[in-house]
Amino acid sequence: MTYAQRLSIIVALDSYLILVAVFFGFQFVQEAALTVYTFEMLAISSLSLLIGHHIFACMFHVYKQVWAYTGIRELFSLMKTFVCSFLFSMTMLYIFVQTWPFRFLFIVWLFHVLFIGASRMASRLFHDGAKRLQAEKERALIIGAGSAGTMLVRQLQQSSDVHIEPVAFIDDDKTKHKLEIMRLPVIGGKEHIQTAVVMMDIQKIIIAIPSKSSHTLKGLYKECVATGVKTQIMPEMDQILKGTHALNQLRDVQPEDLLGREPIQLDTSRLSVHLKGKTIMVTGAGGSIGSEICRQICVFAPQAIVLVGHGEFSIHSILLELKELYGGSISLYPQIADIQDKQKMSEIVGQFQPDMIYHAAAHKHVPLMEISPKEAVKNNIIGTKNVAEAAHEHGIETFVLISSDKAVNPANVMGATKRFAEMLIMQMGADSETKFVAVRFGNVLGSRGSVIPIFKKQIEQGGPVTVTHPAMTRYFMTIPEASRLVIQAGALAEGRQIFVLDMGEPVKIVDLAENLIHLSGYTTDQIPITFTGIRPGEKMYEELLNQHEKAQEQIFPKIHIGHALDGDPYVLNSFIHKFDMMSEEQMRQALFAAIESHDMLSDQMKREEEPPANEEKSLVLRNG
Known part of the structure; x- marks a missing residue:
């Protein structure tokens, strides 16, 4: 009509x-x-x-x-x-x-x-x-009787496309209890969730608290899981205001929502000055971390981004995505190249003369690198050396190495190669105008080869979900958080520093598995968890800084810094020149020996720099 x-x-x-x-x-x-x-x-x-x-x-x-x-x-x-x-x-x-x-x-x-x-x-x-006659609607309990909750209820009541019928509110504000909002009763606080589900025949729970912290959501979700009813979240307010999500476009709770740690906030003014109009080079630009670094950098309007990667499909994918989002406002230069090719790395850096290099290309899968340790060395150490030397030779302002918490007191080849790469660039930074820094963080949720996709596949197949040990813990962060830390570190870099994110409390892997089972709509009775034992090279827990590193001032909210200590360059160079002539077992031993020797020398130098306890005491007395 x-x-x-x-x-x-x-x-x-x-x-x-x-x-x-x-x-x-x-x-x-x-x-x-x-x-x-x-x-x-x-x-x-x-x-x-x-x-x-x-x-x-x-x-x-x-x-x-x-x-x-x-x-x-x-x-x-x-x-x-x-x-x-x-x-x-x-x-x-x-x-x-x-x-x-x-x-x-x-x-x-x-x-x-x-x-x-x-x-x-x-x-x-x-x-x-x-x-009401069109389709039978799911009876929904709305958690949050504030402005967001009432907006959601109004939208659900008026929408004919969404078959959800809100029937009651839950809110911890006691002044709202036993009142009616939008003709719906406010039953009580979160302690009444289970009662409301039973008494009102609830089929869905919707969390409508956009300002919720991870700790708040974690507590709410525990109460919701106990009911056995599917739980969803309304979009964030900024997503609604930007038009990227509709108000009634509900989503499932994700593992990252339950980390219990607030996301890192960027110093946008400093980053804008640091990145705007600059040329940035990202190695491993097609990977989960590298591609997200590219997305985050584009927000600050660089002049150009050089996308370096070995896999043509992944580079092509991120290239198309960035072209669609930013059109001709940012110049994008895809480069298919292997970081193990020293000449090619020098050619790329020389051609584009980037102001900054974010080095995200690496082999990171712990069990696979235990099987192929030489490949880990060639990619994570030799490849890093090639890119870092190209940065030094061409006078690049800043080089940022994406490292790992597994580099601290490494118990596996992957962690050892990352630790060696850190030592290598710190040593190079002692005699270079290029500012060399490393960024160290824990496991990244959703990245390729991470535990979440493995658990999801096991759940889809009906289980069991395999966990190595009930006491094993890991630090976790999201891909955007990891990428923000990396680009923030680049802006804070002064040279020869190791940046570490305050990642909150470590998470038990078994708790993560249980949460993912519940998020998928099952119980641990339906999808059991089995323990397979610790694999070669795995540690029971991870660390972020070792005893040889100076830490721990917080130079930015949630970012700590550890200053590198000098070691013996002969030890590093000797291993690089000889590793290819060794057997895999000899190479493994030599790799860990080089790290141990470097740390021993660093520890000795640290002790020499510190005055003896009695001398320090006498100085205090004289000054008194």
């Missing part, structure tokens, strides 16, 4: 109802014998009420409103139309017949309000009834 057709029908209906109101009003006053009205008065009353109603209905946009979604604002507009048309009719009667038949007009006005108001409400009731 077109707008003109709809308008014609509504105007005709309102005109008919007004004439009926005049007729009923006339009959009422005649039967009551209140007074006698002439034909002229009746004609002027009817005509003025008709004209006045249509004029003011247009003025207050009454005819443009969709009455299937009637609210307070729409009713207020209609009431203004009624009042103004009544006053207009009285004015016309006074002008033409010099009298005010107030009783008659007031009774007509009451019928006017009753008939037209009823027609609008009938439209709303018909619409609501039709929606």
